[in-house]
Amino acid sequence: PRAPRINPSILAADFVNMQAELARIATADFAHVDVMDNHFVPNLTFGPQMVERIQATSPIPLDVHLMITDPDRWAPEYAEIGAASVTFHLEAAADPVSLARRLRDIGARAGVAIKPGTPVEGLYSVLEEFDQILVMTVEPGFGGQGFLPETMPKLRALADEVRRRGSQVWLQVDGGISDATIEQAAAAGADTFVAGSAIYGADDIEAAVTRLRDRARA
Ligand code: DX5
Numbered sequence: 001p002r003a004p005r006i007n008p009s010i011l012a013a014d015f016v017n018m019q020a021e022l023a024r025i026a027t028a029d030f031a032h033v034d035v036m037d038n039h040f041v042p043n044l045t046f047g048p049q050m051v052e053r054i055q056a057t058s059p060i061p062l063d064v065h066l067m068i069t070d071p072d073r074w075a076p077e078y079a080e081i082g083a084a085s086v087t088f089h090l091e092a093a094a095d096p097v098s099l100a101r102r103l104r105d106i107g108a109r110a111g112v113a114i115k116p117g118t119p120v121e122g123l124y125s126v127l128e129e130f131d132q133i134l135v136m137t138v139e140p141g142f143g144g145q146g147f148l149p150e151t152m153p154k155l156r157a158l159a160d161e162v163r164r165r166g167s168q169v170w171l172q173v174d175g176g177i178s179d180a181t182i183e184q185a186a187a188a189g190a191d192t193f194v195a196g197s198a199i200y201g202a203d204d205i206e207a208a209v210t211r212l213r214d215r216a217r218a
Pocket residue numbers: 009010011012032034065138139140141142143144145174175176177194195196197198
């Protein structure tokens with residue numbers, strides 16, 4: 001099986017000490033950057049100017065998660081900044097396939113995310129257009145929420161379809177991932193794990209990252 005990736009969400013970091021907060025996650029795989037526009041979700045974080053500074057400062061590549069309306073218009077900007085991956089929401093995109101192609105053309109991994117209530121079957125015929133699929137395990141908008149186990153059958157079905165088609169697409173989960181929940185997400189087929197409060201809330205961040213990785217592998 002593929003080595004699990006652990007992507008700490010800097011939504012749980014101290015925003016005014018971002019340089020130091022980024023340095024603390026140097027042993028993780030990607031820094032997960034939650035862009036929220038107070039429209040697609042009822043919360044507001046940062047935009048391209050801040051993400052560009054985070055990109056310049058981060059010891060590890062950026063995994064940008066766009067919780068914004070009209071990603072068709074804004075997502076390419078984050079790829080231009082140099083983000084390793086740019087994930088937009090299926091619910092918000094007018095033309096997900098052409099947007100994914102544009103992101104890849106710029107050089108980013110193209111990701112698509114679905115909310116807990118969004119069916120996944122619509123993605124089966126276009127799996128090859130994406131490098132990663134994010135199955136949200138909470139309603140997007142806030143850190144520190146409880147993991148929704150009812151999203152697991154959907155992830156399992158997607159993972160089966162990915163295997164059946166021999167696809168290399170990464171399967172990501174985001175929301176409520178902790179020592180207590182990561183094993184069930186891994187068992188359902190996730191290979192990439194976003195965790196905010198479980199990592200930034202730990203006394204020893206490096207140990208928390210290693211522990212999550214070990215549990216996902218088990
Ligand atoms: C929620 C964000 C998540 C959030 C996860 O809308 O997409 O990335 O930071 O935080 P935790 O791990 O605390 O649930």
